[in-house]
Amino acid sequence: MTVLHFTNARLINPETLSDAPGSLTVVDGVIREACKKPAKGAVVIDCGGKCLAPGIIDWGVKIGEPGERHRESFRSAGLAAAAGGVTTIIARPDTNPAIDTPETLEFVTRRAAESAPVRIRHMAALTKGRDGREMTEIGFLLDAGALAFTDVFRVSADSRALSRAMTYARSLGALIVGHPQEPVLSKGGAATSSKFASFRGIPAVSPMAERMGLERDLALAEMTKVRYHADQITTAQSLPALARARAAGLDVTAGTSIHHLTLNELDVGDYRTFFKMTPPLRSEEDRQAIIAALADGLIDVIASFHSPADEESKRLPFEEADAGAVGLETLLPAAMRLYHAGHLSLPQLFRALALNPASRLGLAQGRLSEGAPADLVLFDPDAPFLMDRFKLRSKSKNTPFDGARMEGRVLATWVGGAEVFRSGE
Known part of the structure; x- marks a missing residue:
């Protein structure tokens, strides 16, 4: 003992x-x-x-296995997570190939267990190839250990196909994770529509695209009664729709990115591609509104959305560069900015970093209570x-x-x- x-x-x-x-x-x-x-x-x-706090559960981490191991491996991600206080990684299925079959899920689960010093659990793709048309074998993927189902940043424009997948997921009690963006309106957008984006000549997307995508997803969630989680809420315009869904009793939760909580659109400066995100960084007013929603409990989860990119993918003109940033090691110190600014207490932060993701995903971690994993x-x-x-x-x-x-x-x-x-x- x-x-x-x-x-x-x-x-x-x-x-x-x-x-x-x-x-x-x-x-x-x-x-x-x-x-x-x-x-x-x-x-x-x-x-x-x-x-001393519960280890962070980072929901929405991109790992390059299979297909892009040069960007991030299970071992390197696990070492980075441990150094950042992240004890459980919830990995995304946007790999190459996508994690859309039980066989692929079993492979990455085995590789993660062999290679990483922290816990790694996986989400699976909602549709085959993340193409937004034909649903995956949700039941078999659940049996293989999938925690949730998402096509990540590939938002389906086919609402009928999405409703079918949600209906089937509802029958199995599966959690659907959506990325709230209207796919046609947001296509090609590298910044948020504003005077700043216009002055810099950056292709932009209206923040209303997020609200439109969220409204569609919430309507489908209401129709199908599925368990639904919006992965990144980043604009003030989205908050009333989220609040109405909660008030109506829908089984809906929401998360946001640490980068959208601590940075704004002006940080892009002179086309600095390390600040190119999906969705793009928002206005300071939006940032403050999301912080307030987090403090009030309307937004449940903070995640890093760790998205590794090699130098060749970032050293390009701003609109052509890959979006995203690594965050496993910077999540905690970045979150401390919210604490030191007086926006959130440490227990509030760890509610969003550990307890809430564990509760939503049915994990025993994220707590200091008796019987919880240490x-x-x-x-x-x-x-x-x-x-x-x-x-x-x-x-x-x-x-x-x-x-x-x-x-x-x-x-x-x-x-x-x-x-x-x-x-x-």
Whole structure:
């Protein structure tokens, strides 16, 4: 029997929304009722007054296996996650080929278990080839371990096909993850419509495209009664529709990206492609509205939407460059910007980073309660550092925070009570 006793900790509990000194006991990888004194033979870990919280569950991570291992492998993603306090990765199915068959899902599940020091679970494609027409074998994919179903950024314009897939998913209790964008209107858009985009000559998309896509998805969710999650809500215009769906009792949740919470459209500056995202960065007014919705609980989840891209894919004219940024190692320090600005408390942040994604996906992690897996992160929310993208453990280095002054350093990470990372600094 292996017993760990974490003492002198600042416990961040997202279930009780408490932030208080305390201790934590772990027996054979499972959290037990806290006691002030360690049991005989326990390994005592002095947290030095730093924050001990549930490990982050990062929902929507792109990993390059299969097909693009040069961008990110399960091993490199797992090492980056551990260094960032992420103990569970929820991986996307937008691979090459897509994760749209039980055989492909079983392959990536096995590869992840063999290669990564953290937990990796997968979403599967909703339609074959993510083409938006013919649904995948949802039942078999559920049996193979799929947590949810999504075509990620390929939004189907065929509402009839989507409604069929949702109806079938509803019969199986499966969760559908949608990317709220009107596909025709948003096609080719590299920035949000604004004076800034016009001045820079960047092809732009109206923020109304997000609301239109969300309204369509919510109408289908109401019609089919499916469990639905909107992966990225980034505009103020989308919030009333989301609030109405919640008030009507629909089984609907929503997430947003850490980049849309901490950056805005002006950060693109002189066509800096590391700031090109999907959806594009929004106005400062939108950013503030999404932060308020997160604080109020209307938006449930914060994720990094880790999207590795090689140098050749980013060193192109802005409208031609790949969208997205890596985020497994920058998610926590970027989230600390919201804490230090007074927008959210640490328990509120970990509610969105750990508890809510675990609850929505039916996972036991994301908690400090007795019986939960001991997936933990020890961090210093005030430790300052200068972000250097070449020190990131991800194979790809496309972060918009390169050279930025940040606060919040991960000191150690445990998965099932086993230490998978400890800072050397």
